[in-house]
Amino acid sequence: MSRALFLWVICLGCTSCASGGWLDRLGTREAAAPEFPSQVAPVRAAAPVAERSARTRLDEAEAITTQTRQLLGNWNGADVDLAAARASLGAGDWNASLAASDEALARAEQAISDHYARLANAELARSYGFAGLDDGQVLQLRAAEEILVTGNSRLAYGRLRTLNQQLEKRMKTYTVRSGDSLWVIAGRPEVYANSLLWPLIWQANVAVIPNPDRLRRGQVLKVRPHPDVNAIAEAVDVARGKRREMPGITPSIGEIREAGPE
Structure with a gap:
């Protein structure tokens, strides 16, 4: 075989080798190149997630701010x-x-x-x-x-x-007994244990006993078991108006002691 023919065969072999060898491998590398963007895709996808979170949180903040304004007025x-x-x-x-x-x-x-x-x-x-x-x-x-x-x-x-x-x-109830008066009823232990608080009973029953000096035996009266301090003080003030008719009485209102008349 001549030297020129031998070199041609070698070159043909190299071309054949290249077509199935390093050129193919080069093509494989080029085909694999798109894999790099796919590796950063999660990073790019994180931005929409963060944006949605930010928008959701802003919506929540605006909603509770609206509630606060409704509750407090011009807040x-x-x-x-x-x-x-x-x-x-x-x-x-x-x-x-x-x-x-x-x-x-x-x-x-x-x-x-x-x-x-x-x-x-x-x-x-x-x-x-x-x-x-x-x-x-x-x-x-x-x-x-x-x-x-x-x-x-x-x-x-x-x-x-x-x-x-x-x-x-x-409210609780009290049935009027023979000889009762609002003064007597208020002083009973099961009522107020303090006769000066009779105006509380009158106030709760003014529709049925417009005159506090007139009661009927068997009459059912309403009694507030939990008067507040203001109501107690007012009742004492009202009772003092009739206190001159009942001298020498020093009742007790819980921790408050009513002094005798001056």
Whole structure:
């Protein structure tokens, strides 16, 4: 074989080898090249997830802010944070938007908590103003007070308000006996154990006993078992108007002692 023919065969072999060898491998590498973008696809996909989270949090912040305004009136304590959250969302800064929305949420929640704390403390003061609480009612009062101390002001307010409504509306009855008067009835241990509180009985029954000096035996009277301090003080003031007719009496109203006439 001539030298030229031999070189041609070698070159043909190399071409054949290349067609199934390194050229094929080169083609394989080019085919594999698109795998690199797929490796960064999760990073690119993370942006829409973060955006959705930021939008959801902003919606939550705006919703609770609306509730707070409805509850408190013209409340604007979260306006700056909401504006920052919207601006960051528009600029594509999801983390900054989330942070601003969280701050708005916290401000609104604190404002609501403070509002119910004020209401609960007012109801707590009312609860302590009622007289004649039984053991169960005292336990309810103390439990609600503990809830308020732990920071759940909304729950405490609801429980105290319910208790106060029960104490305010509760009535028991007393059947008039022979020889009774409002003075005598109020002084009975099962009623008020304090004759000076007879105006409370009159007030609760004024529709049936317009004249407090006239009672009928067998008449059923309503009695408030839990008058508050203001009602007690008013009753004593009214009773003092007739006190001159009943000298020498020094009754007791719980811890309040009524002095004798001057």
